[in-house]
Amino acid sequence: MSDWMDRIPDHARAWLDGRRLDEVECIVADLSGIARGKAMPAAKFAKQPRFYLPNSIFQQTITGDWAENGDAAFLEPDMILTPAFETACAAPWTADWTLQIIHDMADQTGAPVTTAPRNVLKRVVDLYHARGWKPVVAPEMEFYLVARNTDPSKPVEPPMGRSGRRAAGRQAYSMSAVDEYGPVIDDIYDYAEAMGLEIDGILQEGGSGQVELNLRHGDPVKLADEIFYFKRMIREAALRSDCYATFMAKPIQDEPGSAMHIHHSVVDTATGRNIFVDDKGMETPAFLHFIGGMQTHLPEVIALLAPYVNSYRRYVRDFAAPINLEWGRDNRTTGLRVPVSEPEAKRVENRIAGMDCNPYLGIAASLACGYLGLVNKIEPAPQFTGDAYDSAEGIPTHLSEALDLFEEATAIHEVLHPDFVRIYTAVKRLEYNAFLQVISPWEREHLLLNV
Structure with missing residues (x-):
């Protein structure tokens, strides 16, 4: 060496x-x-x-x-x-x-150790490669900067900004809101440069102290490595400014949750062309099959995309998070969105994943669903053109239900590896049972003297 x-x-x-x-x-x-x-x-x-x-x-x-x-x-x-x-x-x-x-x-x-998350993602990517395809992803990271919270029994609060006031919500895309915690953002940029990490952009999201960081598109394993590094680095940058960075799906009551939106496209290895469009720039059957696979199999992998009990607090109707598996063009109420793009950049955005998921497993799960759609030529439901919050909810509403679906998903097991599924399920069942032993403030407030 x-x-x-x-x-x-x-x-x-x-x-x-x-x-x-x-x-x-x-x-x-x-x-x-x-x-x-x-x-x-x-x-x-x-x-x-x-x-x-x-x-x-x-x-x-x-x-x-x-x-x-x-x-x-x-x-x-x-x-x-x-x-x-x-x-x-x-x-x-x-x-x-x-x-x-x-x-x-x-x-x-x-x-390869089959239970290692990075190996799980490599396994899925290799399945694409064996078919002559190269999957491409572009993740978006949402997180909150919050005041130091050393007492878990107290609610999380937004951080104090340079104005001496706490960050206010509903300030999406506000530059002055980002400037309130400018030193943290400056450190994130400086650290990213030292680490060789490329940031596509940083913006203020809708929550109080909520930030979105966009990454460029590229190889799934490389991008998952970068998110793994970014999460560690962002926490360190926040601590330097006497606050916390949290990637919890829903850290603050009545504020939007934090997602890890994943944009997907697939390239033909031999030609270098996006298989979602033909020579004339029109959408191909493969594009629809990828969506069909996601609609069919995403419920089975929600346990990977939403891995904790808190994750399901993000899925709230009319609260900037999808509660369905509809797909639509330029429609942010659908769980699967097709963004406006040039034909060569045609892609599908999975808006279901939470920022609390393991990036290797979240990307692997999402790609696995699209892969099964491509291989089995699964047709999607018709495009949804209205407010998808009015659509029937199509995803599990709590972790136990999600784990039940995950355990029964034999096709997904073969893509991810049965040994991984067994260990992951055992770990998550143990976490869920530990949560059930906790008595919450809500229960003490409303049930102690009233029932």
Whole structure:
């Protein structure tokens, strides 16, 4: 590994130019999208071609419990992690000169670990490649900047802006609203430049302190890596300005939720053309089949797109979030939107996913639905042209229902891998059962003395 510095991206080498690298963070994303791994001195990393982590990191719940994984779960066998050098980038918020590198995960036979979210996405992308297709995605990230909240029993509040007032809601696209927390935005831009991350644009969304960050289109795995990095970086930028960044789907009552809209197109590998349009720029059957697959299979993967009990608080009628699986052109009330574009950029926007989802799993789930539509030539329902909030609701309304649908979706299991489905379901059932043990303030307020 003596020449490993020659294998990292130009932006990482430029950031280190003239400086001595102190530390390397060897990281992977767990089921929740949390960075897990090891940090080591750069000198040790240079001598160590791989390292090991127990596969049980994919059995850990968001609360720190552990889901069971068969009779030999107590053994916790090690996975072999090797650096994916193309993912190396700066960790510019650290006190010393640190690189972070995402690692590939294999079992001790060399086979990809099927429960690792990044491998799940790679598996789906490989299915496209085997058909001569290249999937292209463009994610949108929504999140809230909020005041520090060290007491979980207290409601979350918007941050204090430079004017000395808390951010106000219903200020979508307001430049002055973005300027209220300008130092955080400035740090996000500076960190992104150091990390080699490209931002397409930042804007104020509809909620109090809610921001949207758009990414350019590209390879699904690369974009998921970037969202994984972005979420960690944005949290650090917020802390530097004495506030929090949260990617909860619904952190503030009576405010809009935060989505991770995913734009999809598919390119023919041989010709380089978007298969959603023909030579004359007209929509193809493949375009409709992709939508048909999403309409058919999205209910089965909502457990991946909305992975927590809080996720379902975002799906509120007339509240800037879809509650249906209708599709329409330039219609933001539908769950599936076809944006205005030039023919070569014809795409489908999935508006269902929440920003709290693991980016690898959210993109994998969405692509899996479109893939099944393409392969099985599934026809969609007719285009919806009105207010889709008047349409019948087509998605699960709580996590338990979503998990039931996920467990029964055998076609989806084969795309994502049955082992992953089994572990993911066990973890989410355990999280849901933990939630059911909590007595909420609403219950104490309205039921304690009244029933």
